[in-house]
Amino acid sequence: MTTDRDEDAAGRKQAVLGIIGGSGLYDLPGLDNARWEGVESPWGEASDEILFAEIDGLPVRFLPRHGRGHRLAPGDINYRANIDALKRAGVTDLVSFSACGSLREDYPPGQFVLVDQFIDQTRDRERSFFGAGCVAHVSMADPVSPTLVTLLREAMAQEQVDASESGTYVVIDGPQFSSRAESRLYRSWGCDVIGMTNMPEAKLAREAELAYATVAMVTDYDCWHDTHDAVDVAGVLAVMKRNTEQAKRVIRRLGSTFPREHPPCPEADQALDVAIVTAPERRDPDIVRKLDAVAGRRL
Ligand SMILES: CSC[C@H]1O[C@H](OP(=O)(O)O)[C@H](O)[C@@H]1O
Numbered sequence: 001m002t003t004d005r006d007e008d009a010a011g012r013k014q015a016v017l018g019i020i021g022g023s024g025l026y027d028l029p030g031l032d033n034a035r036w037e038g039v040e041s042p043w044g045e046a047s048d049e050i051l052f053a054e055i056d057g058l059p060v061r062f063l064p065r066h067g068r069g070h071r072l073a074p075g076d077i078n079y080r081a082n083i084d085a086l087k088r089a090g091v092t093d094l095v096s097f098s099a100c101g102s103l104r105e106d107y108p109p110g111q112f113v114l115v116d117q118f119i120d121q122t123r124d125r126e127r128s129f130f131g132a133g134c135v136a137h138v139s140m141a142d143p144v145s146p147t148l149v150t151l152l153r154e155a156m157a158q159e160q161v162d163a164s165e166s167g168t169y170v171v172i173d174g175p176q177f178s179s180r181a182e183s184r185l186y187r188s189w190g191c192d193v194i195g196m197t198n199m200p201e202a203k204l205a206r207e208a209e210l211a212y213a214t215v216a217m218v219t220d221y222d223c224w225h226d227t228h229d230a231v232d233v234a235g236v237l238a239v240m241k242r243n244t245e246q247a248k249r250v251i252r253r254l255g256s257t258f259p260r261e262h263p264p265c266p267e268a269d270q271a272l273d274v275a276i277v278t279a280p281e282r283r284d285p286d287i288v289r290k291l292d293a294v295a296g297r298r299l
């Protein structure tokens, strides 16, 4: 396990790039020194083994969110185990790739969106590592790392992949797609794209002090549009293949240009500095033990 104690005396930390692959992105073939390895987590089963690999010497850890073969529905994913396992695998910077529906006319299928805000409409998911026995409240005001967004934007530009530089992603439980009334409602809220997975993933990444960013890849116009059919899986799959090929190119480019030292992200790096409220002598030792990877720096 890699921990924050792997920082050198000056506090520098080697960057380890984590990638979560969404629908359509289940493997990253052709990376150097690649091997799939299971990582045990006290939070349960991660979606799959993690692919440990390198891009031009940069350590990369890849986890397919739905598992290889897409075995897990959005509500069945153990988001806590995924984030904990990636942290145990040494990840410092985490980029999520997600298929999504568009809630805007000017984000057609094929458009990539660098999400900067989320609206969490999910209900039935474990959404925190903390709770009774060790209570913490992290800030989610700015849920993504601006540095990661800049690095992604540059990698995309070099790969001639056009991306919008901001966007609000509304997260629904699914697995059903939305009704037209819901789709119109999310548009009226100012949401730009819709998906089923980025929450609680982004919240848990913040609790684990991982810099996080999401590349949302539009596959459809959901069901609000007057002149486009309502989303169905066949339509999603038709667009997803091309999006996935582009995503793979962006990941390779990002890996080769990524700083070898973890680029500071104060929102994530210090997320737990003032977040834990339970008095040390009142903390449940069992929970504290489970938090060794996520919050070991602060406990
Ligand atoms: C197969 S379409 C619906 C499915 O795709 C998205 O998943 P991900 O974010 O992992 O790419 C969406 O959120 C749904 O889970």
Ligand SMILES: Nc1ncnc2[nH]cnc12
Pocket (backbone or CB within 6 Å): 099, 100, 101, 102, 177, 178, 194, 195, 196, 219, 220, 221, 222, 223, 231, 236
């Ligand atoms: N329209 C949509 N709603 C929710 N998740 C999606 N994933 C891809 N398209 C989607």
